[in-house]
Amino acid sequence: MPVIFLVLTFNRGGDYRSEVVLWETTAAHSPDKARVHYELGRAYLQQEKVDPAEKELARVLELDPKNIPARIMLGKINIERENYSSALESYLALIRQNIKTPAVKFNTGLCYLEMGQAGQAxxxxxxxxxxxxxxxxxxxxxxxxxxxSRRLNDALKQFRTSVQINPDDPKTHYHMGQVFWDLKSYFFADASFQKAYQLDPQYVDALNNLISSSMLFKQYDQAITYLNRLLEINPDDPNARQLLTAAQRLRDRPAPKVPARPEQFH
Known part of the structure; x- marks a missing residue:
């Protein structure tokens, strides 16, 4: 699931379970206070109790339809659930209220992107x-x-900037490799996929692309190594088994005989 750009500003630490009990008790005594339901919803989220958090935040909006933090958090929950259309509704409602913070703008764009509308994003x-x-x-x-959007050079620039800031994110290296592949820069694509796999040895998509590049470069021993690793992760992958057989046959195929030059017959 996507990571949300918005970081909730709750840094007090402490025992979240005690906080939940505190706000549950308060909500029982003050059921019509929007702030109380908001704090209870936030406390539930700290414990990753998404369903009760959503219920409390919805109650906040019943009591206070213009409550901005509650709407932002509901959008966050919907993004985590990959319910992008509902999240988008929340963020567009905020923008209509002239709430145009970077977090709101970013998550609006993220929703459009995940819905396949890159141009809108x-x-x-x-x-x-x-x-x-x-x-x-x-x-x-x-x-x-x-x-x-097929703006490949712009994409490459953004991925390079991202890895300069955080060089240890395997997904960024993987997606950068995808762009290199689309640019037909296969050597650089392979290097990016290798970096992604190095950072996350369970990264199946990176492994699949390393298999493709190894086969392209006719590096059959390397392809076999990657295929065996893929089968360790998913022993029931029928495509991996078929490719492994093909790579082994290509590796073991006799080299074609080179025709003798005419001078060899003199």
Whole structure:
């Protein structure tokens, strides 16, 4: 699931279970106080209790339809559930209220992107990233939007910026490899896929692309190594078994005989 650009400003630490009990008790005594339901919903989220959190935040909006933090958090919940259309409704409602913070703009663009509407996403993402240029994740998502829009050089620029900020994110290296592949820069694509796999040895998509590049380069021993690793992760993958057989046959195929040059017969 996507990581949300918005970071909730709750840093007090402590025992979240005690906080939930506190706000549950308060809500029982003050059922019509929007702030109480908001704090209870936030406390539930700290414990990753999404369903009760959503219920409390919905109650907040019943009591206070213009409550901005509750609407932002509901959008966050819907993004985590990959319910992008509902999340988008929340963020567009905020924008109509003239709430145009980088987080709101970014998450609006993220929803459009995940719904396959990269063109709609770009203006929101560009504005958000321009205002918060230090976010590796922001550049990563903007790079994905450029890639979907076939603006390959712009995508590459964003992914490079992202890995400069956070060089240890395997997904960014993987997506950068995808752009290189589309640019037919297969050597650089392979290097990016290798980096993604190095950072996350369970990264199946990176492994699949390393198999493809190894076969392209006729590096059959390397392809076999990657295929065996893929089968360790997913022993029931029929495509991997078929490819393994093909790679082994190609590796073991006798080299074609080179015709003798005419001077060899004299």
């Amino acid at each position: 770009l203006p929101y993402l560009e504005e958000a990233v321009d205002k918060q240029p230090g976010s590796a994740y922001g550049h990563f998502i903007l790079g994905r939007a450029y890639h979907q």
